[in-house]
Amino acid sequence: MKKIAVVTGASRGLGYATSEALAQRGFKVVMAMRDPEKSQKQINAMKMKDLDVVAMKLDVSQEKSINEFAEAFRREYGYLDVLVNNAGIFIDDEDGGNKSVFKTKSSTIQKTFATNTLGPFLLTQKLFPLMQQEGSGRIVNVSSGMGQLSEMDGNYAAYRISKTALNVVTQVFAAEGKGHDILVNSICPGWVRTDMGGAGASRDINQGIKGILWAATLPKGGPTGGFFRDGDAIPW
Numbered sequence: 642m643k644k645i646a647v648v649t650g651a652s653r654g655l656g657y658a659t660s661e662a663l664a665q666r667g668f669k670v671v672m673a674m675r676d677p678e679k680s681q682k683q684i685n686a687m688k689m690k691d692l693d694v695v696a697m698k699l700d701v702s703q704e705k706s707i708n709e710f711a712e713a714f715r716r717e718y719g720y721l722d723v724l725v726n727n728a729g730i731f732i733d734d735e736d737g738g739n740k741s742v743f744k745t746k747s748s749t750i751q752k753t754f755a756t757n758t759l760g761p762f763l764l765t766q767k768l769f770p771l772m773q774q775e776g777s778g779r780i781v782n783v784s785s786g787m788g789q790l791s792e793m794d795g796n797y798a799a800y801r802i803s804k805t806a807l808n809v810v811t812q813v814f815a816a817e818g819k820g821h822d823i824l825v826n827s828i829c830p831g832w833v834r835t836d837m838g839g840a841g842a843s844r845d846i847n848q849g850i851k852g853i854l855w856a857a858t859l860p861k862g863g864p865t866g867g868f869f870r871d872g873d874a875i876p877w
């Protein structure tokens with residue numbers, strides 16, 4: 642059976658590049674995104690290159706959308722090998738707020754948490770049973786060094802809190818995967834030139850997706866419940 646992967650936030654940036662790279666490695670890739678119609682041209686171009694990709698609608702900040710996506714995915718495919726929880730927002734200084742912790746609005750924390758933390762939690766909760774059914778799976782939570790407790794700083798609190806908590810999501814599902822071949826890890830892509838990372842970031846997109854692909858294609862017996870950058874463990 643062909644391996645199948647779901648990548649969230651696949652319309653652009655790291656999610657798009659991860660989808661393309663997984664398809665090039667022989668996966669069927671379900672590119673989950675808020676507005677599939679907007680990306681149809683790009684998806685068609687990928688198909689023209691014989692990449693087995695399909696776009697499906699998913700807004701990870703909406704529980705109803707997650708439930709509808711999970712149900713449609715289960716009905717259509719019925720099994721899952723790889724889930725990449727990639728969709729994310731970084732709105733601390735865009736949301737009428739400010740990067741200072743003293744100016745951070747509760748609404749900014751709530752919005753960021755809904756997309757970066759609760760979305761991955763609920764989606765994993767819904768799709769994990771498909772991996773249990775097969776006795777194997779790889780889940781990659783695209784986290785950030787900004788969520789590392791060991792290197793915490795006082796700015797961009799909403800984003801930092803959401804990514805630290807995402808690392809807890811990694812650990813709780815990793816605990817559930819133990820004893821099966823279900824490996825769940827957080828990865829930090831580094832600072833990458835995407836819409837989010839900006840033009841001044843130190844890494845290009847291929848460097849950014851390297852660690853995501855590594856965690857998505859770990860062999861049986863590989864690490865689980867860890868935090869990695871480029872395949873190397875980093876402190877929580």
Ligand SMILES: NC(=O)c1ccc[n+]([C@@H]2O[C@H](COP(=O)([O-])OP(=O)(O)OC[C@H]3O[C@@H](n4cnc5c(N)ncnc54)[C@H](OP(=O)(O)O)[C@@H]3O)[C@@H](O)[C@H]2O)c1
Nearest residue numbers: 650652653654655700701702728729832833835836837838
């Ligand atoms: N770039 C970096 O330097 C960096 C560093 C560390 C971690 N990360 C993490 O890497 C991941 C990808 O970031 P990126 O740099 O590729 O960012 P990006 O270029 O801004 O892309 C973000 C993606 O997330 C999607 N998204 C946002 N909210 C969503 C929602 N509610 N439902 C579904 N999709 C949603 C966006 O979709 P739309 O097109 O619909 O907006 C877009 O596809 C994020 O989790 C980010 O926190 C990035």
